[in-house]
Amino acid sequence: VSRLVRATELMGLPVVTLDTAAAIGEVRDVLFDPDRSRVVAFTVRGRGLLSPALLGLLPTGSVESIGRDAVMISTAAVLLRHREGMASTLDDQVEVIGKEVVTDDGGAVGRMIDVVLEIDGGEAGVVGCEVERGEGRLIVPLPLGMPVSADALIVPAAGETYAANGLGGFREVLARSRDRHGLSA
Amino acid sequence: VIRLSEVKGRRVMARDNAQTVGTVRRVQLDVASARIVAIELEAALDRATIVEWPAVVATTEDALMIETAEDRREPLDEAEQAFVAGQLDLAGKLVMHDSGDVLGRIEDVAYEEKTGRVIELYVPGQVVPVERMIALGSYALIIPAPGS
Numbered sequence: 001v002s003r004l005v006r007a008t009e010l011m012g013l014p015v016v017t018l019d020t021a022a023a024i025g026e027v028r029d030v031l032f033d034p035d036r037s038r039v040v041a042f043t044v045r046g047r048g049l050l051s052p053a054l055l056g057l058l059p060t061g062s063v064e065s066i067g068r069d070a071v072m073i074s075t076a077a078v079l080l081r082h083r084e085g086m087a088s089t090l091d092d093q094v095e096v097i098g099k100e101v102v103t104d105d106g107g108a109v110g111r112m113i114d115v116v117l118e119i120d121g122g123e124a125g126v127v128g129c130e131v132e133r134g135e136g137r138l139i140v141p142l143p144l145g146m147p148v149s150a151d152a153l154i155v156p157a158a159g160e161t162y163a164a165n166g167l168g169g170f171r172e173v174l175a176r177s178r179d180r181h182g183l184s185a
Numbered sequence: 186v187i188r189l190s191e192v193k194g195r196r197v198m199a200r201d202n203a204q205t206v207g208t209v210r211r212v213q214l215d216v217a218s219a220r221i222v223a224i225e226l227e228a229a230l231d232r233a234t235i236v237e238w239p240a241v242v243a244t245t246e247d248a249l250m251i252e253t254a255e256d257r258r259e260p261l262d263e264a265e266q267a268f269v270a271g272q273l274d275l276a277g278k279l280v281m282h283d284s285g286d287v288l289g290r291i292e293d294v295a296y297e298e299k300t301g302r303v304i305e306l307y308v309p310g311q312v313v314p315v316e317r318m319i320a321l322g323s324y325a326l327i328i329p330a331p332g333s
Contacts, residue, residue: 018319021321065283069285072283072285
């Protein structure tokens, strides 16, 4: 059974090994591949005040399960340890939070404040984004391979697909949107 | 069936000479067999603080009985060193499913008196039946998620 979460909710989750039941670090950042609309990796930092800011990189292929309370991995060795240059490579990743969201007919939607993920076991797909518009927030479905640049992200102009009442309402919007596009939920 | 809360802090006596050899500080869990395999003594006579669970021949409200003080020994391998270091203490240990969902912290454990086999874990608001365990470590006790 899949579930919807905001990407920011994954940040800070402990990364726990299934062989030793130890927390080797916690999720610092979530890295997306916009072309495949998938989470491809997590960056992992140490837990606690005096721990390193970057322990390494955890590709989602090495993740056994993304749970509500922890990211589970088989063993500590699957974490790609921090190496020289890794931090600057990661800094080149396109930051999506804070980007302008624009519809494909040119209308402004608002500023992106979060990414909505559909989690199924160890896999996480990007299915929507949460946008701040005026005083309110709404969640907009994101189709596969949404165009994203340094300035903006473009979403289809289809006003009725916007959900204003949180992730619960968004699940229904997502189901309707998939029906329309012939995608299975 | 006996509970961790009934055992903890209880006096341990040698049956042959009625000598108290210590009180129970912790119980040691073996994850592979899901059994309580040993107890650790505190206020012990010497450094022989480990009593393997099968050596406990009777449990009463007052004491756990062992045959003789010779049933005690010093901690041996890495697992027992970690056990006496307190890292694997069951009381208060986080219980989670291998899916990454937390159930809560252990308040009590019920296990078969004779075999040491763990039957249920008590976390706040929930009794968790267990048959199999995956790992016990510094962070948590991991058990299989239902249906996995």
